[in-house]
Amino acid sequence: MKHYDFEQERIKREILRLNAKRVLIQLPEGLKPETLHIAKTIERFGALPIVSADPCYGACDLAIVEAERLNVDLLIHYGHAKLLRYERVPTIYVEARATLNVNNAVTEALPMLKNYQKIGLTTSVQHVQTLDEAKEILLHARKVVVIGDAGRLNYPGQVIGCDYSNAKSIAKDVDAFLFVGGGKFHALGVALSTSRPTVVADPYENRAYSIDKEADKIIKQRWASIEEAKRAKNFAVLVGLKPGQIKFEEALDVKKKLEGKEKAACILTTKEITPETLIAFPTIDAYVNTACPRISLDDASRFQKPVLTVNEALVVVGELSWEKLCKEGLFGN
């Protein structure tokens, strides 16, 4: 708990304001170990806490169905910024801002950026409040710093798992990107969506490293998956059921395009796209995933069959070239 701001005072105020008796709590995987602690805090505020145990990787996955089924008065979603425009149940987003200092990690990144002059600065919501400090360090090292704002996300420079519009909007203007934050997940997204060298400044580990080799590996793997899918006969187009991931009309469109190329295709709907779910369909040769593109890009080695993004499926049916996909569209779902 010590690394994050859990905004307990705001939560207490909201519970009292709504006179909330039942509160549903949704935590990303990294915060789930704090479940008992968080539940006990809510209980002290006078409400019954219920924790959603299902995987949660983004605010696209808001637990609306659970909240309605269990008749809760308030849903507290931790770790992500608001994404859906409208929530059917009273909802607060606790962004879980990190309380760590990022200066050391950013300083560690400077040698890796020595060949680049113009640096694009990006981060996850946990660290948006540190961008000014990071910028100062880069300016001090005589870099030009650019922070993108395409207007789609909540904060300038912010990226989320499936949306790199802020990075893409400035990719032409920079030589490399610096991502401030933990883990490889978001930094990989920056590298894949911009094709620019990308360095991670990780304040949890106080170190910096390049993500370019991992990004190259994924690009090669995607090529292999697309080639395998070109030879496939029977397709399933996957429709996710998470509130921010349902893309039914796109799925129908992909199905029609595949059938136009003499492929058989059916629509499969699912709550979670997992290897265990798909293994039940031995007669399907390849999948097109209209839900979260990161499942296709990051988890390929866990699946036995190709699981393409929508844009990758367009390469299979010949509507998009591999080159153009690499340049613009890996996150096109």
Added chain:
Amino acid sequence: MKHYDFEQERIKREILRLNAKRVLIQLPEGLKPETLHIAKTIERFGALPIVSADPCYGACDLAIVEAERLNVDLLIHYGHAKLLRYERVPTIYVEARATLNVNNAVTEALPMLKNYQKIGLTTSVQHVQTLDEAKEILLHARKVVVIGDAGRLNYPGQVIGCDYSNAKSIAKDVDAFLFVGGGKFHALGVALSTSRPTVVADPYENRAYSIDKEADKIIKQRWASIEEAKRAKNFAVLVGLKPGQIKFEEALDVKKKLEGKEKAACILTTKEITPETLIAFPTIDAYVNTACPRISLDDASRFQKPVLTVNEALVVVGELSWEKLCKEGLFGN
């Protein structure tokens, strides 16, 4: 497809009667390999088929949320008999009756029943139409045959994964049970809920075998799980979200009982109880599962922590004895 009656004429009639444009199809794991075939049939009847890819082990798991989210006109649930009293979307149950002859398998079972005079006859919904034939063979072998009907399920002699009331209602009156059907799942349930010797007559493999050793193994495993849970400090009480599995008040009750014994306890809600879901909670020492009891009984080796049924939790808090649990209550959720 050849082993089951898929009632295509009835499906066609319903689609035309409802003028259904979108149809959601829900299949148990064993029928998912037929997905493309079934989807194409529905398409020929003039509707758009959507197949639910999520695991489905019973009619308790009716895909109502999916049906509503995707705005379908008809839900076709295969492989199980109706369980919920009322469906919020037009629903038909295709029980997928097996077209196999069971005579050989039942005849194979006779030597294993030679020491028993009174035989209780049970089956899954796939084979309820064969009970008369099976009874004839047993009568011919000079057995007394009893078929239970406790009034809770759709057919006399029928069992489902979590309900053995038809078997339990006659357990006192029989020396052993014969289960007609495939696999060990239902037969194990008969053995565990009645503590009577149980033989399977499997018409898919045309062979018969005793299930008693497997049942003994599970009983021993349950004892070990309960003992481990007695030493646990932090509990989570699991609430399933499937329409026929939500037991929120029972979960609250168990939470209170655990807390009364100086255990910490919180409520976790989940769509699927899987090892992957629970592994995200390292600080929880033991779980109480108010959803499907079979997850506790059959999958114990897949979980790293004890996952008790509600009745097993009553043993932990001292409200039920192990002996009484074994006699009456393994399926008490």
